[in-house]
Amino acid sequence: MSTIMEWIDKRLPVTELIKSQATEYPTPKNLNYWWNFGSLALTVLIIMIATGLFLAMHYKPDAALAFKSVEHIMRDVNFGWLLRYMHANGATFFFIFVYIHILRGMYYGSYRAPREILWWIGVVIFFMLMGTAFMGYVLPWGQMSYWGAAVITNLMSAIPVVGNDLVIWIWGGFSVADPTLNRFFVLHFLLPLLVFGVVFVHLWALHAVHSNNPVGIDAHDDKDNLPFHPYYTIKDLYGVGVFLIFYCYFVFFAPNAFLEADNYIPANPMQTPAHIVPEWYFLPFYAILRSIDFLGSFSKLAGVIAMVFSIAILFILPFLDRSPVRSFRYRPLSKQLFWIFVANAFVLGWVGYNPPDASLFSGAIPLILIGRTSTAIYFGYFVILWLVTALDIEKPRPVPKCL
Amino acid sequence: MAIEVEENRRDFLILATSAFGVAGVAAAAWPFIRSWSPSADVLAQATSEVDISPLQPGQMITVPWQGKPVFVLRRTPEMIASAQKGDSESLPDPAKDADRVKRPELLVLLAVCTHLGCVPQPIGTGDYGGFLCPCHGSHYDTSGRIRKGPAPKNLEVPHYDFKDANTLVIGKALA
Ligand code: HEM
Ligand code: FES
DSSP states (O other), X not given: OHHHHHHHHHHSOHHHHHIXXXXXXXXXXXXXXXXXXXXXXXXXXXXXXXXXXHHHTTOOOOTTTHHHHHHHHHHTSTTHXXXXXXXXXXXXXXXXXXXXXXXXXXXXXXTSTTOHHHHHHHHHHHHHHHHHHHHHHHTTOBHHHHXXXXXXXXXXXXXXXXXXXXXXXXXXXXXXXXXXXXXXXXXXXXXHHHHHXXXXXXXXXXXXXXOOOXXXXXXXXXXXXXXXXXXXXXXHHHHHHHHHHHHHHHHHHOTTTTSOGGGGSBOOTTOOOSSOOOOGGGHHHHHHHXXXXXXXXXXXXXXXXXXXXXXXXXXHHHHHOOOSOOOGGGOHHHHHHHHXXXXXHHHHHHHHHSOXXXXXXXXXXXXXXXXXXXXXXXXXHHHHHHHHHHTTOOOOOOXXXXX | OHHHHHHHHHHHHHHHHHHHHHHHHHHXXXXXXXXXXXXXXXHHOOOEEEEXXXXXXXXXXXXXXXXXXXXXXXOOHHHHHHHHHHTTSOOSSOOOGGGGOSBTTEEEXXXXXXXXXXXXXXXXXXXXXXXXETTTTEEEOTTSOEEESSOOSOOOOOOEEEEETTEEEESOOOO
């Protein structure tokens, strides 16, 4: 055995890589459970690629056949229902994990120097993930698939001058139709594989600068670190076990909890459902899009810009936060802002879920006002975090010297 | 001195090679990009013919044209009157009703909301007696003009003609 390994190592230093990057890779000893969500996201990515690959062997990316082929998967293909429900619910868990993963970074200052590039790669992965999920949802070619695709691709028409031609180019016609479905399928197949690659660049950047930790100071010597194996292999596996319990609950007992009933109606380009909603994980951004409606003919473009910017702003977050301290654990003001931001994200999601002309207390508070306020709070977080830290308004509590 | 000359020469070669490479890749990308544009068979679905004789006043049908829905409505005198009354009101996208129809009783509209492309609901669902877009609440009047909501423009009137008294041709045949 060892002679075989020696032979290989001389030619491809596998043992050395596994040792330095996995088993003996030094990891801060004080990581809490919020650090489990990276490995959980990777676990779901692998589930998505595996189930997606086998779904693609039965699915037909043709406007006339797509809906039927998904029903064929559900009714005729052996365990087809399982593959599809694993895939559809996997998307939900993927977003839960990625959102927690991002918020973890925001709370403990993981985006701060020297982890900016690591953070940016994460934001890029998030954009790719959103594109992938959006195009995946189009594939079953139900009413929600179709009209979700119509509304989102139409956003592009807001771009001045080239917008309309761009939309026709993306559609490959004059409406969302067969050519659109076919290319979305190919991209939905391709993007996750690219994501998989970018995840390794993400890990490369991580291993260059090492993990942040709840205290937010640099881990120095052997006293601060533990070897990744067995300490974090076992902890990550424990997380996977807990995840699988919840995941199996949804896959086997509530598989349609996150799916829309209207998506079991075949796509009809001649009729829009009375109330279209995006998947839950897009709701806050959808609410931001709809909240910008007070700028006249400029509203549409402004809404689109606000929506894209609401995520792109994460790129500049490392430069907005000027505090000398990374972790919000020692930053009383930032901590409060953070929890307002989180609560506000739920409000935005709720606004996005409801019809645009709805209101609270029988008309007393129109939903659109709540949407606008929440949008202001969303962006306000970044501005106020910057002001509070740049102007030294926040007095951080003392930070420990070692972990 | 000689070394400096050599370096200039090398810089130039690197620059020229890079520029040539970039131009080449750009040129090679063009066919790939163009392959996404509407193909010949999609472009060939240019016109739709509709028999309008069965339409009674107040009745509306939805017909497909280039894969998009088109509303064909035979308006009642009240609908026409209400549309013309709108001419003098303040409109987000001002247009005269007379400029939006070829025959006052026949309204032909591309049923694609100018906001984000949903199909508005049939006549009578919106305020102003017209069409309500369910997606984000845009109201269009009996001339298909935007009156309320996030949509920036009036519903488009597609190019159409009459082949004979009862046959409507939507779209323009490509030469
Ligand atoms: C980042 C990873 C991925 C995400 C977030 C994702 C997301 C989705 C979503 C939300 C759906 C719609 C499910 C439904 O409502 O039925 C879907 C469908 C589909 N996906 Fe994926 N997917 C991923 C990876 C993949 C991969 C790698 C493949 C193929 C190799 C694939 C193939 C398919 C197929 C064939 C369908 C249509 C069948 C169906 O609707 O269940 N997916 N995907
Ligand atoms: S698409 Fe019609 S109101 Fe938004």
